[in-house]
Amino acid sequence: MTPSPPPQRRGSAARPTAPWSLRxxxxxxxxxxxxxxxxxxxxxxxxxxxxxxxxxxxxxxxxxxxxxxxxxxxxxxxxxxxxxxxAEVSVADARDIYNGRAALESVLAAAAAQADPAERGALAADFGLLLERQRIAVSLGDAIQVRLLDREFHDTVYELAAMPATLAALDQLRAKSDRYLALYLADAQRAQISVDEHTAIVEALLRGDAEQSATLTRTHVLGGLTLLAGSIAGQPASVSDPL
Known part of the structure; x- marks a missing residue:
């Protein structure tokens, strides 16, 4: 589905108009x-x-x-x-959501790596294109597109897992974590790290390494939590900060 245009900031002369295609x-x-x-x-x-x-x-x-x-x-x-x-944002809320996500996403990533090799191989070109689009969005500083492509990447991985109940539970957590994700990916350096980690996850998935796919995914989800906590608290954080 094509996303709607970015919302107008307050004070903009033009009032946004609902498209006919949406309620x-x-x-x-x-x-x-x-x-x-x-x-x-x-x-x-x-x-x-x-x-x-x-x-x-x-x-x-x-x-x-x-x-x-x-x-x-x-x-x-x-x-x-x-x-x-x-709603307010808080470090405690972020930790709760991200730890729940890490548990579910690592399970889904492992299952995706164990999917039929033909199904995984058929997505190799799609993953390559997604990663390239992510790199371009990061280089252009397009934070909204970076976030949309991040979701598309993970959706593509987890659909391979064929675990709809687990994915539904994850979607509830992801809806709550989108604001934290937007805050995290707004930084270009963090966004580039995210794309690099996506690349490693794809490599593990395509070779059918379930354990590595799960480990990399868990690290990917939790890896930015310290940085995110620093952003929420208004304190500077280094990309080398430990969890």
Whole structure:
């Protein structure tokens, strides 16, 4: 699916318009989610339904539906009789989510490496193209595209595992971790490290090395946690910091 255009920043002269191909509540969800992921809507910020509906050119009903979806992903806090707010980020929350992801993703990566060799081989060219597109996005400093391609890469790996229940559980955690991922991949050096690690994972997967595929994936997921923790706390962190 082609992603919707990046949301307009506040104060922009042009009001964003929902495309005919999307329901208004789906479009509002995409717009607000991207604003949260990129920090246009900051942690702790109150969300005025009246103002947002006016900005997006929609009624309050579709907007409420979008906010409910964002609350289910822990991106928005919705309290009775109070304005919704953008959820705060915290080191403790990031650790919880990332450790859960590491457990599930390492299992999926191992299963993917054990998939039928013909299925794995058929994806070799796709993986090569994905990695090249990621390198280009990093070189251009296109943080949104880097994030979208990161998700596409992992989806391609995990679909090989043929473990739909595990993948569904992972998707719930990934929805909650997208804001942390956006913060992590916004740094070009970190994004390049991520692509290099993707390359190593693909090599292990294509040769059918389940143990190495799982180990590399777990390291990949957890490897940036110290850096991410430093970003959340507003403290500088070195790429060589230990976990």
């Amino acid at each position: 208004k509540q789906d479009w509002a969800y995409q717009q607000l989610r991207e604003r949260i992921l990129t920090g246009v809507l900051a942690p702790g910020e109150q969300l005025s339904q009246e103002a947002l509906a006016q900005e997006l050119g929609i009624s309050r009903g579709p907007l409420r539906d979008a906010l409910s979806r964002l609350a289910a992903e822990s991106l928005v806090v919705d309290r009775p009789h109070q304005k919704s707010t953008v």
